[in-house]
Amino acid sequence: MDKGNDAEPAAAIVEIRAVNKEYALGKQSVIALRNISLMIDKGEFMALAGPSGSGKSTLLNLIGCIDTPTSGSILIQGQDISGKTADELADLRLKTLGFVFQTFNLLPVLSAWENVEYPLLQRRDMEKKTRQERVRHYLNIVGLERYTHHRPNELSGGQRQRVAIARALATHPGIVLADEPTANLDHKTGEGILKLMKALNQEEGTTFIFSTHDAQVMEMADRVIKLADGQIIE
Numbered sequence: 001m002d003k004g005n006d007a008e009p010a011a012a013i014v015e016i017r018a019v020n021k022e023y024a025l026g027k028q029s030v031i032a033l034r035n036i037s038l039m040i041d042k043g044e045f046m047a048l049a050g051p052s053g054s055g056k057s058t059l060l061n062l063i064g065c066i067d068t069p070t071s072g073s074i075l076i077q078g079q080d081i082s083g084k085t086a087d088e089l090a091d092l093r094l095k096t097l098g099f100v101f102q103t104f105n106l107l108p109v110l111s112a113w114e115n116v117e118y119p120l121l122q123r124r125d126m127e128k129k130t131r132q133e134r135v136r137h138y139l140n141i142v143g144l145e146r147y148t149h150h151r152p153n154e155l156s157g158g159q160r161q162r163v164a165i166a167r168a169l170a171t172h173p174g175i176v177l178a179d180e181p182t183a184n185l186d187h188k189t190g191e192g193i194l195k196l197m198k199a200l201n202q203e204e205g206t207t208f209i210f211s212t213h214d215a216q217v218m219e220m221a222d223r224v225i226k227l228a229d230g231q232i233i234e
Ligand SMILES: Nc1ncnc2c1ncn2[C@@H]1O[C@H](COP(=O)(O)OP(=O)(O)OP(=O)(O)O)[C@@H](O)[C@H]1O
Pocket: 023, 024, 025, 030, 031, 032, 050, 051, 052, 053, 054, 055, 056, 057, 058, 059
């Protein structure tokens, strides 16, 4: 009987195979990632840790299909993304990936409701009623049901990050990528955001991959991958 890997379902939601990333900086080149190989399972709550410049954002950008590796390959839900067109990658980002950023990246002229609704408007096949229920559901989950009409500048940092989390989850992505999601929040608020992410990971089974400097944030992860100078050291 064939017991090879081909016969088994792929457990990894993200697979990174021997990835290198080099940036050209004028005539010089900067090696941001060196020979990274990593399997991330569905439902993981995983932290990327490491000092500034160690390659955390670069790795998140590659997994998020925002940037491409110089060599090596990345598989998302078993599909190699290197052969995909820009349109196919945009579709993958919209359907499979949710993003949470350090600086929240909300659209300032839109209300909390409209910010969460925004990515759903690109789903042409989604009915208005379904869309509105989604927005209401995720704003309730992050505890912002009373702030739906507020614009980002009328919200606190923690509330803004809650809007960003609701926006990331509203499209029902399999994976949420969060680049230093607590870096611009005070410690208590940051802890609340992490607890919220962890609860959503457990309740909805969403895979979370986040970068952090904060040791207490790392403690909440199922697994911590440490990077230094573009390499996995632990
Ligand atoms: N667009 C770019 N052009 C040139 N070099 C870059 C670019 N982006 C990142 N780098 C370099 O790649 C390396 C890794 O950067 P990266 O932003 O991934 O680190 P990081 O661990 O996320 O740091 P931080 O915690 O400060 O955000 C650094 O040396 C950085 O200067």
